[in-house]
Amino acid sequence: MLILNGYEYKVLYRTEDKSYWRCKEIDKLHCKARLMTTGRVLNVKTSVGHNHQPTFAGSYDQCTFQKLKVYYMTHFQGLVYFYDSKRKHPMLMFNNYEYKSNNQCKGKSYWRCKVVDGRACRAKLMTSGKCLCVKTSEMHNHPPTFDGNYEVCKAQTLNVRYMSSFRKK
Ligand SMILES: [Zn+2]
Numbered sequence: 300m301l302i303l304n305g306y307e308y309k310v311l312y313r314t315e316d317k318s319y320w321r322c323k324e325i326d327k328l329h330c331k332a333r334l335m336t337t338g339r340v341l342n343v344k345t346s347v348g349h350n351h352q353p354t355f356a357g358s359y360d361q362c363t364f365q366k367l368k369v370y371y372m373t374h375f376q377g378l379v380y381f382y383d384s385k386r387k388h389p390m391l392m393f394n395n396y397e398y399k400s401n402n403q404c405k406g407k408s409y410w411r412c413k414v415v416d417g418r419a420c421r422a423k424l425m426t427s428g429k430c431l432c433v434k435t436s437e438m439h440n441h442p443p444t445f446d447g448n449y450e451v452c453k454a455q456t457l458n459v460r461y462m463s464s465f466r467k468k
Pocket residue numbers: 306322323324330331332348349350351
């Protein structure tokens with residue numbers, strides 16, 4: 300758990316160097332407040348605030364303090380790379396995992412991890428305009444696949460969202 304300004308957060312998703320946190324009232328009150336921590340930096344998303352009073356009523360005795368640099372931003376952004384594979388599939392690389400285009404529908408592109416045979420990885424992404432959505436219910440079951448050839452890639456900064464399903468409620 301993480302406490303900031305009297306609000307408690309729980310980890311939703313971790314990547315190699317970042318942790319994404321949601322307000323612990325995500326289930327009960329559908330609070331959309333979120334944070335991202337990376338190294339000694341804490342990023343607070345300002346476009347969605349809490350819809351309730353601070354939740355922390357316990358004692359700070361059980362907590363460990365960490366001094367982090369706090370930044371306020373409207374979106375979390377991530378660098379996403381696009382390129383074509385030898386077989387001319389559009390490919391996407393994010394956090395050193397590679398994805399190939401799966402299908403496109405109504406302005407949205409769906410991507411799945413290129414490791415589909417053998418380990419049958421089910422990790423998926425969806426891109427739509429300036430947004431990249433990462434499905435958190437299916438994680439990679441293997442180490443990153445990207446071997447570091449950034450030369451063929453086109454980098455784009457997209458707003459990254461983590462969600463359990465691509466379908467809107
Ligand atoms: Zn909240």
